[in-house]
Amino acid sequence: MHGEVRSAGQSELQPGDIIFECPQCGKSLAIDVRGAGYIVRCPECQTEIQVPGTDTGLGAAGGLSEPATPPAGESHATDALLAEIDRLKHQQALDAERNRRISAELALIQAALDRLVGMLESTPASEKD
Numbered sequence: 001m002h003g004e005v006r007s008a009g010q011s012e013l014q015p016g017d018i019i020f021e022c023p024q025c026g027k028s029l030a031i032d033v034r035g036a037g038y039i040v041r042c043p044e045c046q047t048e049i050q051v052p053g054t055d056t057g058l059g060a061a062g063g064l065s066e067p068a069t070p071p072a073g074e075s076h077a078t079d080a081l082l083a084e085i086d087r088l089k090h091q092q093a094l095d096a097e098r099n100r101r102i103s104a105e106l107a108l109i110q111a112a113l114d115r116l117v118g119m120l121e122s123t124p125a126s127e128k129d
């Protein structure tokens, strides 16, 4: 067997032992660290219990080892994205300045055209007299 579950109240605890409670009777139990994830039988009430896993990465056979993978790459990607946005904003600011000048020139041309059209349209009327 893989380690033996026993009452945790006794003095025979090993350094590394997993201490857990029986969910059925609440008794404190201890088992060798290699028993992590295994199904054991509570010596007190005979209930089958799954031994909780540990953080020691001992490859427990049980389904208790959570895939603790924080989205580390995500924040990195976000940083890169923010940098790219900053770059585009800067580029856009330059473009905006250029566009403002072009718009100003276009406005002058438009105003000149409007005046020209006004002159052409008003010419016959003023010649009426």
Ligand SMILES: [Zn+2]
Pocket (backbone or CB within 6 Å): 022, 023, 024, 025, 026, 027, 042, 043, 044, 045, 046, 047
């Ligand atoms: Zn129990």
